[in-house]
Amino acid sequence: MKLAIVGHGYVGLVTACVFAHLGNDVWVIGHTAEKLKRLQSGDPIIFEPGLEELLQKNLEAKRLRFTSDFTEALQGAAVVFIGVGTPPKQNGEADLAAVLGVAEHIGKHLTNPYTVISCKSTVPVGTNLKVAEIITRVKKPEVQFDVASCPEFLREGTALGDTLHPDRIVIGSNSKTAIDTLLKLHKPIDGERIITNLASAELIKYASNAMLATKISFANMIANLAEASNANVDEVLHAVGMDKRIGRLFLYPGVGYGGSCLPKDVKALIHTGESFGVDMALLKEVDQINISARKKILKKIKEMDDTKHIAIWGLAFKPDTDDIRESPPLHIIHELLEDGYHITVYDPEAMENVKKQMGSKITYAKTSYDAVKDADLLLILTEWNEFKQIDLTAVHKLMRNPAIIDGRNIYDPATIREKGFSYVSVGRP
Ligand SMILES: NC(=O)c1ccc[n+]([C@@H]2O[C@H](COP(=O)([O-])OP(=O)(O)OC[C@H]3O[C@@H](n4cnc5c(N)ncnc54)[C@H](O)[C@@H]3O)[C@@H](O)[C@H]2O)c1
Known part of the structure; x- marks a missing residue:
């Protein structure tokens, strides 16, 4: 054809x-x-x-x-x-x-x-x-x-x-x-x-993306509660997701959803709903929780004393892509720059796209190890496999202060603390 x-x-x-x-x-x-x-x-x-x-x-x-x-x-x-x-x-x-x-x-x-x-x-x-x-x-x-x-x-x-x-x-x-x-x-x-019919097909796409975004924001809301109540969000969501009516996929807390689809599709569906006179309060909250997820990471950074040089691993909105549209890491970087932090970044695929947007405002490292040299804090914002398999002893040696904020919960807290890192993640004690 x-x-x-x-x-x-x-x-x-x-x-x-x-x-x-x-x-x-x-x-x-x-x-x-x-x-x-x-x-x-x-x-x-x-x-x-x-x-x-x-x-x-x-x-x-x-x-x-x-x-x-x-x-x-x-x-x-x-x-x-x-x-x-x-x-x-x-x-x-x-x-x-x-x-x-x-x-x-x-x-x-x-x-x-x-x-x-x-x-x-x-x-x-x-x-x-x-x-x-x-x-x-x-x-x-x-x-x-x-x-x-x-x-x-x-x-x-x-x-x-x-x-x-x-x-x-x-x-x-x-x-x-x-x-x-x-x-x-x-x-x-x-x-x-x-x-x-035409209308159903058009709506199926938005409803699907809105449901995915809702699962992520739900996971972030439960992570907030877990943090406040000494529960472990990973254990909670693992058990919740085992219920076949709910499912485990997209039930992960972190720095929120990004990319060229979920953020814009949630907003567009809110707009469409309202143009038909339908109450879209649920999705407005999903959108707000998503913004708060990255604000929460920023708050955790600001609570750390003596932190000037931050290494960031992960710029793409998710692994295995170079797409940085509406990427939570980019939002976080913009706010950190306003507060005067020095930032060195590394991402396996998205560096060129970020360079085009951010130019010389930040430093670009050639490898994940180069990025952490003399850093006061390592911030993990995209869950690339490369970061999960890293030699953490080498990372520890390279950092000025071995502290990690893990915005994607990629490490086991006990193992990483045994290696001598101060470690903060999302919704885990
Ligand atoms: N990226 C995804 O994962 C994904 C998944 C499902 C649906 N979608 C939807 O598919 C659509 C496209 O998304 P994308 O990610 O491929 O976008 P994109 O930005 O990667 O690609 C858009 C393409 O449209 C071209 N274009 C724009 N205006 C044009 C014009 N006037 N004439 C000819 N070409 C023109 C651009 O040059 C570009 O090649 C969007 O509606 C998006 O929401 C995207």
């Missing part, structure tokens, strides 16, 4: 590479010549495990092309996916300028007798209908199309596996032809098929 995908970020590029890998002829549309050139030469631009190899393999097989030309990309394409960003506006609402702008381009350049236009971007209820309205307004009269919502559930860091083996594939459309076309395209991919 020929496909066109607009957008080549985490969603667009992964979707393109996976569908090309499955034998489709995939055309990716972007709007920056320099990025398209890099992609066409096999550089994925973003870091995602396995993506570079898959990109290069499919470029060689000529199943993948990058262009800014809508006409050649759309010609003969059975499905056009929209995978552009939907960032938050100041008031939390999803900014749909890119999605709706792309819809207009698609409409103007459609020449096939029939095409399915499917939104993979996370968009509020009603957006796919707006996409349909725009296309209807600008398309040639002889051209036919249907819209379908096909929300994306991949996680950065495991995006290829998630796309090939998802828990479910949601297809929302009012058109049987569009649903059948998307079912055919997804045939080689695992996962239960959920067929819904």
Whole structure:
């Protein structure tokens, strides 16, 4: 099947590479010549495990092309996916300028007798209908199309596996032809098929992310109570999560959720709910608890005497990605800089992205060991495996003052104190 995908970020590029890998002829549309050139030469631009190899393999097989030309990309394409960003506006609402702008381009350049236009971007209820309205307004009269919502559930860091083996594939459309076309395209991919109307598919994506964010904020609330009452949050949540109705995943306390999805999707869902007159108090609290989680870490730092030089391990919003959008570590660094701390950072993948944003305001170390040299405090903010397997005796020797604040609870408190560290974590005595 020929496909066109607009957008080549985490969603667009992964979707393109996976569908090309499955034998489709995939055309990716972007709007920056320099990025398209890099992609066409096999550089994925973003870091995602396995993506570079898959990109290069499919470029060689000529199943993948990058262009800014809508006409050649759309010609003969059975499905056009929209995978552009939907960032938050100041008031939390999803900014749909890119999605709706792309819809207009698609409409103007459609020449096939029939095409399915499917939104993979996370968009509020009603957006796919707006996409349909725009296309209807600008398309040639002889051209036919249907819209379908096909929300994306991949996680950065495991995006290829998630796309090939998802828990479910949601297809929302009012058109049987569009649903059948998307079912055919997804045939080689695992996962239960959920067929819904447009609004349900749009809402499923937001409700899923809001539930994940709620679990994290719930874990942080219980961590606060555990800290105040001498309970151990790890033991509590382990036992709570063993109940199959609840589940263990995403029930972890720490410095809060970040990334390009959960923070913005929670805010956008609050906005959507309120625009329909629905009380969204629960999610407002989830958002507030998330902000307090990082404020709590800052409070713990400020309570430590004689701390000037802080080493930070972890900048990405989670392990196995270079994505620093809405990353809790970045929020924490900005506040620490305002208070005059000297900061040295290390992250296995996100350093270049942070350099672009923070420049010379902080010091960049080449390794985790370099980062802790002469530090008064080590702050762990992303749970990369590398940090779990570190030689702590070497770290102890390198630090001026062997103190750790572990924002992700990656170490066992007893073991680490035996090694001579002063150690503070989240919700554990
Ligand atoms: N990143 C994730 O883990 C993830 C998971 C599920 C859903 N989503 C959703 O998917 C969408 C895209 O997310 P992402 O992380 O891939 O974003 P991204 O920022 O990595 O990529 C967005 C892409 O859109 C392109 N773009 C923007 N405006 C354009 C335009 N006018 N014409 C052509 N291209 C344009 C950008 O150049 C970029 O390639 C968002 O709605 C997001 O919420 C993201």
